[in-house]
Amino acid sequence: MKLALFGGSFDPPHLGHLAFARFALQALAPDRLLWLPAGRQWQKPDQMMAAPRHRVNMLERLTAGEPRFAVDERELHRRGPSFTSDTLREFAAEHPGAELMFLIGQDQYARLPTWYRVEIVTELATLVVVPRAGEAVVTPPGLGAHRLQVLQMPDVPLSSTAVRQAIARGEDVGPMVGAEVASYIASHRLYEKKP
Numbered sequence: 001m002k003l004a005l006f007g008g009s010f011d012p013p014h015l016g017h018l019a020f021a022r023f024a025l026q027a028l029a030p031d032r033l034l035w036l037p038a039g040r041q042w043q044k045p046d047q048m049m050a051a052p053r054h055r056v057n058m059l060e061r062l063t064a065g066e067p068r069f070a071v072d073e074r075e076l077h078r079r080g081p082s083f084t085s086d087t088l089r090e091f092a093a094e095h096p097g098a099e100l101m102f103l104i105g106q107d108q109y110a111r112l113p114t115w116y117r118v119e120i121v122t123e124l125a126t127l128v129v130v131p132r133a134g135e136a137v138v139t140p141p142g143l144g145a146h147r148l149q150v151l152q153m154p155d156v157p158l159s160s161t162a163v164r165q166a167i168a169r170g171e172d173v174g175p176m177v178g179a180e181v182a183s184y185i186a187s188h189r190l191y192e193k194k195p
């Protein structure tokens with residue numbers, strides 16, 4: 001059993017996330033790839049976050065049609081900060097003997113030494129890292145032994161920040177998030193500037 005886990009704020013999810021996840025399905029051939037929206041990303045306390053329900057609904061729309069994708073809501077139901085070490089411990093207990101792979105972009109890989117109890121993360125999961133924004137994958141100083149797989153995927157120059165900024169400018173974000181998520185955002189008026 002091979003489980004790929006893709007954690008993120010997904011505020012909102014976009015086509016860069018989808019490209020990464022699809023590439024990982026091809027490259028890693030996991031039995032399942034679970035998308036894990038963060039409840040409280042403790043390192044982004046001031047950042048706007050759409051309500052958990054909206055982020056789950058957007059993820060359901062983005063990932064529809066791929067049977068190996070599923071959205072796992074456990075971090076949304078947990079009290080307190082969303083620590084990846086807690087999540088991986090839960091998966092390891094639920095699936096003894098399974099190979100766990102945690103997907104992250106280079107920006108988060110670079111920050112890994114700042115994560116809470118990162119040694120548990122690196123003990124329990126293989127890190128699957130993609131370059132981002134033209135930055136090659138570089139192991140950050142101070143990160144202990146870990147299993148690493150680099151996916152050489154063509155860069156998809158998109159971020160949730162860029163999507164939120166485009167919405168604030170009144171632009172159509174369909175090309176960034178896909179038609180389904182764009183219409184969900186518009187119908188719920190997410191990320192619009194409050195008057």
Ligand SMILES: Nc1ncnc2c1ncn2[C@@H]1O[C@H](COP(=O)(O)OP(=O)(O)OP(=O)(O)O)[C@@H](O)[C@H]1O
Pocket residue numbers: 007008009010011016017020103104105106107108130131132156157158159160161162
């Ligand atoms: N375009 C992309 N290509 C590859 N990986 C990405 C891309 N965008 C985000 N990721 C990765 O997906 C994970 C979740 O990202 P997150 O939900 O924070 O999106 P983001 O676009 O980085 O958001 P923000 O702009 O708000 O920081 C992170 O590991 C991040 O590195």
Ligand SMILES: O=C(O)c1ccc[n+]([C@@H]2O[C@H](COP(=O)([O-])O)[C@@H](O)[C@H]2O)c1
Pocket residue numbers: 006007008009010036038041043044082083084085108114115116117
């Ligand atoms: O466990 C931690 O301390 C930790 C610190 C920062 C980020 N993470 C996780 O890394 C994933 C990507 O985070 P982000 O902010 O880039 O969306 C997401 O699952 C976060 O919960 C985890």
